[in-house]
Structure formats: C-alpha cells, structure tokens
Amino acid sequence: MRPEVKSALTPFLRTVAAAPEAILLVDYDGTLAPFRKQRDQAFPYPGVALILQEIVRDCHTRVVIMSGRDATDVLPFLNIHPRPEVWGIHGLQRMKTDGTMEMPSLDDRTLDALSDADRWLGHQQLRHSAEFKAGSIAVHWRGMSDSDVHDLRSRVMLGWRPIAEQSGLDLLEFDGGLEVRASEADKGDAVRTFLSEISDSVPVAYLGDDTTDESAFRAIEGRGISVLVRPEWRETAAHHWIKPPEELLDFLGMWLRTCSEHPASSKSVARLPVISPPV
Ligand SMILES: [Mg+2]
Structure with missing residues (x-):
C-alpha cells in the first residue's frame, strides 16, 4: 500500500483494534470483486473472501454488504459464516443475518x-x-x-x-x-438507518467504488471513514482512495493484523490456552 495511504488509515485501524465492536460496510461489485461481463461470474478478488472470513471470526467486526444486486445474489460469492447482513438494490432491501428480508412496500x-x-x-x-x-x-x-x-x-x-x-x-x-x-431509499439512507441502530462509539468504515456509493460516503461523514476502491481516482466524497486488488487486500490485512495484535481484543482473550486450575 502507498505509504501515505497507510499512515492515513492507521489511526482509524487503531480505534478498531481498541473497540469491543467494529463495523465494516462494503459494496460488492467493483469493490470486493472485479467487474465481469457475466454477472454470475463476478467472484471476489482472490484472497478477499478468506480474509473477510477471518475478520468476521477473529476481529469483533460485523461485515455488512451494501450492494446494487438483489441481496440474495451476493452471499453465494462470499460464503462467509456466520452470514453477514446484506443491503440489496442500492439500499432498498435489507436481508438480516437470520435471512429475514425487509423491503419498503411500493405504492x-x-x-x-x-x-x-x-x-x-x-x-x-x-x-x-x-x-x-x-x-x-x-x-x-x-x-x-x-x-x-x-x-x-x-x-x-x-x-x-x-x-x-x-x-x-x-x-x-x-x-x-x-x-x-423506486426512490424510497438509496445507499446513503441505508447507511443512516444502520448507523442509527448502533452506538456512536463503534468505529465504522465504508468501502465502495461507484457513483451509487457517493451517497453512502456522504452519510458516513463525521461518523466513520469512507474509502473509494477503484483503479483510477475520481472526484469523490470519500476520505481515502485505494486501488484494488492489492491495496484492498492490504487494507483488509491491516484490519485483521491490527485487531489480532491488540491485547484487549476479544480474539486474544478467546485464544488464551485453557489451563486447568490446580487441585
Ligand atoms: Mg460497486
């Protein structure tokens, strides 16, 4: 990762490591996965699903997918357990972790x-x-x-x-x-709804690539960090810019490493060897 980007992201990742819970909001197509002409072949960049799985398992982090696809389309590509929450159709649809679907009724x-x-x-x-x-x-x-x-x-x-x-x-x-x-909700509305349900002290990041992610970048302003994930820079409301796949993998790797190394993290506690008390 470019050193200036790394040093800009490090303070945020330290807050992730120190917090009891963190949130990673992330778009799918163009962000976690390269674009494909065949949309059913849009598998994530190599290594991305694995590292997200480790972040979910070891990093007291909730990963939430914010996609333009129908929410049910996304999870088979990632195969993460326990299944993440997915917002589909650019924020119109919400599939919770238990699989229940929420969608505004359309007039x-x-x-x-x-x-x-x-x-x-x-x-x-x-x-x-x-x-x-x-x-x-x-x-x-x-x-x-x-x-x-x-x-x-x-x-x-x-x-x-x-x-x-x-x-x-x-x-x-x-x-x-x-x-x-339907104009009921965009990704910015989805982010605002999601943020209204969690404590202000929970660190939050949003990663996206497209113009449809700009409303989400704006919605997270003042509350968390936003990262444009895109081969070329463009005018954006996002705070940071990383190039996929290398810098995306670097970012996720930093997230995983920083939280794993932090002594107060639940992972470190959970991984202490179990020693039987002396009798
Ligand atoms: Mg996208």
Missing part, C-alpha cells in the same frame, strides 16, 4: 411506472440486457463498444426519462449500466 404509482419501464424495454427489444429486481430494473452494457453503449443508453433513456420524471422514480447511472428504481 401503485411506483409499480405502474416500473411496468411502463419494462414495457419500454420490450418495445425496444432490450429486455435481454436487463436485470429485473424488486422495485428496480437495471440495463447492463459492460463489455460493449462505446458506440453500442451510446446507442443502448439513448434508446433506454428516451423512454425511461419521461417515465421517471412523471412518476418520481430514480434514474441511476452506475459503472456499466443504467437503473430505474
């Missing part, structure tokens, strides 16, 4: 507008490029040429923009596509 206006957005894709013969989620439709163009992306984006926007304007749906540009979705 008729929203559902009608989503049907219209779907019908528009049908008219344009573009349904094959779409991902249909609860409260949301995403069109993906990863791997297409610039001119094909331009053409696809224009055709989708032609129908979706007026639908969004009339209905109040959100139009969301993300890295590799466009999404129309």
Whole structure:
C-alpha cells in the first residue's frame, strides 16, 4: 500500500483494534470483486473472501454488504459464516443475518411506472440486457463498444426519462449500466438507518467504488471513514482512495493484523490456552 495511504488509515485501524465492536460496510461489485461481463461470474478478488472470513471470526467486526444486486445474489460469492447482513438494490432491501428480508412496500404509482419501464424495454427489444429486481430494473452494457453503449443508453433513456420524471422514480447511472428504481431509499439512507441502530462509539468504515456509493460516503461523514476502491481516482466524497486488488487486500490485512495484535481484543482473550486450575 502507498505509504501515505497507510499512515492515513492507521489511526482509524487503531480505534478498531481498541473497540469491543467494529463495523465494516462494503459494496460488492467493483469493490470486493472485479467487474465481469457475466454477472454470475463476478467472484471476489482472490484472497478477499478468506480474509473477510477471518475478520468476521477473529476481529469483533460485523461485515455488512451494501450492494446494487438483489441481496440474495451476493452471499453465494462470499460464503462467509456466520452470514453477514446484506443491503440489496442500492439500499432498498435489507436481508438480516437470520435471512429475514425487509423491503419498503411500493405504492401503485411506483409499480405502474416500473411496468411502463419494462414495457419500454420490450418495445425496444432490450429486455435481454436487463436485470429485473424488486422495485428496480437495471440495463447492463459492460463489455460493449462505446458506440453500442451510446446507442443502448439513448434508446433506454428516451423512454425511461419521461417515465421517471412523471412518476418520481430514480434514474441511476452506475459503472456499466443504467437503473430505474423506486426512490424510497438509496445507499446513503441505508447507511443512516444502520448507523442509527448502533452506538456512536463503534468505529465504522465504508468501502465502495461507484457513483451509487457517493451517497453512502456522504452519510458516513463525521461518523466513520469512507474509502473509494477503484483503479483510477475520481472526484469523490470519500476520505481515502485505494486501488484494488492489492491495496484492498492490504487494507483488509491491516484490519485483521491490527485487531489480532491488540491485547484487549476479544480474539486474544478467546485464544488464551485453557489451563486447568490446580487441585
Ligand atoms: Mg460497486
């Protein structure tokens, strides 16, 4: 890891090590996993799932995934136990650690507008490029040429923009596509809800790569650290920037090492050899 990034992150990681509990909020695609044209092949960077598993097991850390995918899509890629909480569809959906799902009920206006957005894709013969989620439709163009992306984006926007304007749906540009979705909650709302449920003294970090993570970066301002995980820097509200996969693995490794080395951590206590009292 670049030395200046390491020294900027070290004070925060010390607070993680000293705290009885810490929270690691993390996006999935583009952050823990490289982008793939085949979205069902988007496995995490080598080593990432293993180190997250160790952090969950040994570091008094709750890992929470904040994804644009449907929440049920994410966990099979990571296979972490006990299963982490997952917020899906950019904060619309919440799957708790026991598997129960929470989702705001969507009004008729929203559902009608989503049907219209779907019908528009049908008219344009573009349904094959779409991902249909609860409260949301995403069109993906990863791997297409610039001119094909331009053409696809224009055709989708032609129908979706007026639908969004009339209905109040959100139009969301993300890295590799466009999404129309219920406006009830974004990742920033998800972070605010989550933070409202935990003590102010719990150290929190948010890692994300995309423009959809910016609302989360802003939501964590003043409460924790935010890290842009991205090969190239871009204008961002995040405090820090790391390049995946090397610096991501470095960051997670630092998290694991710092907390493992701290003498007051629950891990150190739990790992003391059990010695039978003398009789
Ligand atoms: Mg992402």
